[in-house]
Amino acid sequence: MDMMTRIATLTAECLTSTWPEAQGLPTADEIRGLLAVPPDREMGDYAFPVFRLAKALRMAPPMIAKALCEAWNHPEVARVEPVNGYMNFFLNRVNFAKETLDAVLAQGERFGSSDMGSGKTVCLDYSSINIAKRFGVGHLSTTMIGHSLKRIHDFLGYKTVGINHLGDWGTQFGKMIYAYKTWGSKEEVEEKGITEMMRLYVKFHEEAEKDPSLEDEGRAWFKKIEDGDEEARSIWNWFKDITLKDAARVYDLLGVEFDSYAGESFYMDKMDVVIDELREKNLLTISQGASVVDLEEDKMPPCIILRSDGATLYHTRDLAAAVYRKNVYDFDKCLYVVAYQQDLHFRQLFKVLEKMGKPWAKDCVHVSFGMISFEGQAFSTRKGRVVYLEDVLNQAMQKALDIINEKSPNLANKEEVARQVGIGAVIYSDLSNGRIKDIDFSFERALNFDGETGPYVQYTHARCCSVLRKAGAPLAAAEVDLPEVDYNGLADDEAQHLLRLLSRFPDVVKEAADKYEPSMITRAVTDIAQGYNKFYYEHRVLDAEPGVAAARVALTKAVKDVIKTGLWLIGIEAPERM
Numbered sequence: 139m140d141m142m143t144r145i146a147t148l149t150a151e152c153l154t155s156t157w158p159e160a161q162g163l164p165t166a167d168e169i170r171g172l173l174a175v176p177p178d179r180e181m182g183d184y185a186f187p188v189f190r191l192a193k194a195l196r197m198a199p200p201m202i203a204k205a206l207c208e209a210w211n212h213p214e215v216a217r218v219e220p221v222n223g224y225m226n227f228f229l230n231r232v233n234f235a236k237e238t239l240d241a242v243l244a245q246g247e248r249f250g251s252s253d254m255g256s257g258k259t260v261c262l263d264y265s266s267i268n269i270a271k272r273f274g275v276g277h278l279s280t281t282m283i284g285h286s287l288k289r290i291h292d293f294l295g296y297k298t299v300g301i302n303h304l305g306d307w308g309t310q311f312g313k314m315i316y317a318y319k320t321w322g323s324k325e326e327v328e329e330k331g332i333t334e335m336m337r338l339y340v341k342f343h344e345e346a347e348k349d350p351s352l353e354d355e356g357r358a359w360f361k362k363i364e365d366g367d368e369e370a371r372s373i374w375n376w377f378k379d380i381t382l383k384d385a386a387r388v389y390d391l392l393g394v395e396f397d398s399y400a401g402e403s404f405y406m407d408k409m410d411v412v413i414d415e416l417r418e419k420n421l422l423t424i425s426q427g428a429s430v431v432d433l434e435e436d437k438m439p440p441c442i443i444l445r446s447d448g449a450t451l452y453h454t455r456d457l458a459a460a461v462y463r464k465n466v467y468d469f470d471k472c473l474y475v476v477a478y479q480q481d482l483h484f485r486q487l488f489k490v491l492e493k494m495g496k497p498w499a500k501d502c503v504h505v506s507f508g509m510i511s512f513e514g515q516a517f518s519t520r521k522g523r524v525v526y527l528e529d530v531l532n533q534a535m536q537k538a539l540d541i542i543n544e545k546s547p548n549l550a551n552k553e554e555v556a557r558q559v560g561i562g563a564v565i566y567s568d569l570s571n572g573r574i575k576d577i578d579f580s581f582e583r584a585l586n587f588d589g590e591t592g593p594y595v596q597y598t599h600a601r602c603c604s605v606l607r608k609a610g611a612p613l614a615a616a617e618v619d620l621p622e623v624d625y626n627g628l629a630d631d632e633a634q635h636l637l638r639l640l641s642r643f644p645d646v647v648k649e650a651a652d653k654y655e656p657s658m659i660t661r662a663v664t665d666i667a668q669g670y671n672k673f674y675y676e677h678r679v680l681d682a683e684p685g686v687a688a689a690r691v692a693l694t695k696a697v698k699d700v701i702k703t704g705l706w707l708i709g710i711e712a713p714e715r716m
């Protein structure tokens with residue numbers, strides 16, 4: 139039985155012996171779930187928050203904690219202390235080291251995983267790029283936050299559905315077809331791809347400023363797409379193919395995949411039912427010819443469902459999509475990883491679902507995030523000054539290769555490592571701050587091997603691998619030979635700090651899922667990497683006395699496993715040599 143389970147069992151016993159009459163006290167299992175590793179050693183190795191007991195015992199939490207600590211008499215815990223509503227347990231250092239390493243090494247790269255999500259489904263709507271636009275840096279955050287949240291939920295046992303809700307519907311496609319037929323050519327689109335589509339789109343707007351009747355032409359072509367006109371459909375599909383082929387290269391580099399590419403157009407035949415339902419429920423009102431759901435009492439502008447010409451909108455499709463997802467996947471949660479500019483859009487959407495009487499409206503969550511600027515420059519699509527993600531990724535890989543050529547010219551498979559490091563650097567900087575913060579990307583910062591960066595964490599992982607290789611310890615196997623380990627070798631401050639970080643990792647993963655915040659994992663792996671490097675400089679690993687060396691090798695293995703897992707959870711690869 140591991141130490142936390144043991145403490146939970148003892149605590150449960152302590153509870154029933156202190157209050158034999160009390161009803162509704164938590165079981166040992168429930169207590170195990172409530173036990174946490176405090177961020178700070180001052181607060182003990184484990185802490186039990188007693189707030190949950192207040193109701194059953196009709197007592198204030200600090201009193202409960204105090205009574206429990208007084209009643210406690212189990213010598214294997216060095217000391218217990220009541221602090222406010224917490225009962226804090228202090229193990230001795232050697233025990234804590236053994237407990238933690240046993241726990242990590244028993245699970246290896248699965249340490250921190252859980253089955254808490256089993257039987258539950260989470261839909262994640264992320265990346266959701268737009269057709270006929272190139273994949274810009276502006277879509278990096280949604281792609282990586284979404285991808286990471288998907289992995290985190292998978293790791294916690296949820297069933298996940300990754301959805302790329304493509305922006306492939308709307309009058310802009312009519313305009314583009316008009317522009318293509320008027321000023322474009324097949325050859326040019328074939329040759330220049332999206333660049334040409336974007337040129338045509340800009341051209342349309344320039345011309346439409348001079349001649350507003352073009353707007354009607356655009357609408358007419360979109361109507362043709364809607365009505366299934368063969369020519370319109372085939373041009374539209376062709377634009378879509380080209381865009382998706384381009385995007386596939388980017389997704390490949392990032393290692394991102396989707397379970398579904400059902401975009402806006404997928405819902406063209408699924409909107410009518412929803413509109414009927416809105417009508418039956420008397421939610422639609424006519425405002426200036428348009429059909430809207432009035433949201434005045436909710437202090438929001440009306441949600442437009444049908445324009446005066448009968449055309450559907452972004453909202454209409456999102457309504458249909460939400461209903462479809464609930465019907466098909468029966469999700470427990472549906473996450474929309476979309477920039478904060480669409481806050482209002484989602485608040486309206488969820489409110490309309492609520493008004494429709496969908497009890498699951500509360501399970502829809504807008505996971506919003508801040509803006510990304512690039513080397514100090516904001517960018518915009520309208521002016522055409524877009525920084526393309528593929529260019530950034532290619533540059534990052536090239537720069538990583540330059541650094542590797544300089545630092546480790548003899549490394550085998552340099553190109554492959556440069557890919558892992560370059561891409562890792564970009565992803566790390568995207569996921570290193572709380573998602574709601576705006577971020578500025580800079581190559582120099584991202585690729586600094588000494589800063590808080592992807593390459594720094596990857597390098598630490600490679601360093602662990604190298605220590606393990608020298609020790610002759612297997613890299614992959616979950617178990618190091620533990621019998622000859624002398625845990626006294628891990629009683630120093632650096633090792634203890636590191637052990638604490640490792641033992642907190644499962645809590646961090648759960649918290650990251652709870653708050654939809656991959657950056658918590660980025661933070662955790664960075665702290666662990668820093669902790670290991672500090673430990674490594676202060677202590678000999680291999681040429682220490684055998685029992686101590688074995689303990690330090692085991693710690694190195696645990697660090698390596700957790701860093702690798704953490705990096706994986708944020709979508710970054712961990713090369714074994716750099």
Ligand code: ARG
Nearest residue numbers: 263266267268303305456476
């Ligand atoms: N295509 C949209 C954009 O790039 C994002 C779509 C987000 N998902 C959704 N269900 N509305 O801005």
